[in-house]
Amino acid sequence: MTDGPAPAAARRIGLTDTYVAPLAVGAMLMGTRTPEPEARRILDHYVTEVVPRFAAPHGAAVPGMIDTADCYCWWEDPGSLGGHSEALLGRWLQVSGARANVLLATKGSGMLGSVDDVFDDGVANWDLARKLYVGAAADTLRLALAASLDRLGLDSVDLYYVHVDDRSTPLEETLGFLASAVDAGLIGAYGWSNAASWRLAQIRAICETHGWPQPVAFQQQHSYLRPRADLHHPGIVTTEHLDYLRTYADLQLVAYSPVLKGLYSDKARRDRRFWAMHQYAGADSDARLKAVDDVAAQTGATGNQVVLAWMMSRRWPSMIPIIGARTFDQYLECVEAVDVELDLEQLDVLQNAGA
Template sequence: MRKIPLGRTGDQVSQLALGAMLMGTSTDEPTSVGMLERYLDAGGSFIDTADCYAWWPGPDNTGGESEALLGRWLAKTGKRDEIFLATKGSAWVRDPEPIRSGDGSWETMAAQWVGAGGDTLRRAIDDSLRRLGTDHVDLYYVHVDDRSTRLEETLGALAEIVSAGKARYIGWSNVRTWRLERVRALAEKNGWPAPVAVQEEHSYLRPKAGADTLSIVDDELTDYLRANDDLTLVAYSPILKGIYDDPAKRDGHQVMRWYAGPDADARLAVLTEVAAELDVTPNQLVISWLLHRTDPELVTLIGPRTPEQLETALAASDIKLPAEQLDRLDTAGA
């Protein structure tokens, strides 16, 4: 599995990262462990989780299950030094019940997030390290940008976390480009660690005009990343809940509200054609297309729930896209 630079840190990370979001809840422990071992055997080393994973699969879940499972696996195998480990704080949910019984909207969830206050992050990283059974993570994200807390407070706490050796690098997720620039400017002004990674939703479909792109890569962020190679994009939800393989699934699917329209239709048509020519699935082709990105180069973060889904994604990393087909995919659209 190919590795790429993480910003200008000097570290190399797997271009295909493994998300552990559902490990320990929707995916049981033996299956999760098998998937972790299979990913490492395939040459992967970049594992991503968060303290709030995953409160939503059932009423007995509160968050922390994924980190706890990873901690047990690391303690049993002694493989901590073999992986680049990332986790996140700020989106721990105070009380999941209002979200489970409500509309599940972004606004409903945001009202329950603990946020990125200094004391909150200091407690969160200590709790994450305890569950993970390690003295540090390699990358620590602000999971959801918190505008109710002064950035100076958040960055100051993150600087303390890095200085204490509890995290090697910091990142930001679900953040607008103008806020990311403000974060970086404040970090430079005060001599604090700046983000080396930004984690956003990114796929083959492009957000439609007027879409709320807080959590989705848009043209502005792409341009910003091209101009700032010290910042690496980690692209989550690359296959958008698996909608590419199944027209019936994407018809009316909630994820399509940000993408549906003439441009999506045109790109889906070309994607389907090229997938048939290569005898691969559209989902696999999307992952391969992302792995072929060089402007900017990025990490593709997969979140398989089953071993079969993991195998499908790993196979995508072996697909070689001829220049003509890559150009057709790149230029497709309304």
């Protein structure tokens, strides 16, 4: 399978019969930092103006992927446990009639057991919060999925992720529950997020042993910049992840934070003190940012659009970037990347740039 200059096209989810639009919409901030009217404007535009532009190879209409989680967005509402995004999506689905045009993904295991003492002067203490995840035990996920479906107003969800890899719970327990949820029709398929590549290998082996369905999606932070060599971050794609995904085509990479808080378009955010840039800062990223700027100048596109177009050109492995915009204008800039066509020379410049 090769990468090339073809325009953005529908993506197949692994080896399933399901195809989706090549860009997904992330709903993390919807219902908190993104007010409901603004969120509905984004969602309405996505399903009416963007998704219908794409079709499966046999010509059938495809849905667009909308991504959320049960814990979104407790850190924006001190004292809450989350649920804002799912509840907003449930209200929007009820009035929009858009359910058939949406592949809806949500997640469990990342909610906190308690938010007591997690905030300091209104700012979340993430070092403490990470110790309070409820985890992926079978009973925990059973209750979490039921609560998510209730907030969404649905009987089932298309894709359900283990949001935060839980190494304290035996994988057999978690996978057994997910297999039973697929059998019961509560979820169409499942995925994993924020996990090491060796964990993906363990999951595959256990599923093969028990005859359980394999995960179809792997959601991880991924962008055009490559992380610092000394960085240890369980949520960022590594070369080992890419090797694994190239080996197993049944697992689709779904990339969150693809534009790294907009730093490809906003040069002021490229300071290494900015947390998104800090994970990538170095000579390699400097060279790759220059390549983005050069291609943006050639095409008239923004830096964010160039990076998203580059990601949509990838076939080995295939990637579905998630647009996690806060405002409609931010969303519109990113979604217009589907109109950016990069030629072979520009793709070659982007692919080979680096220190």
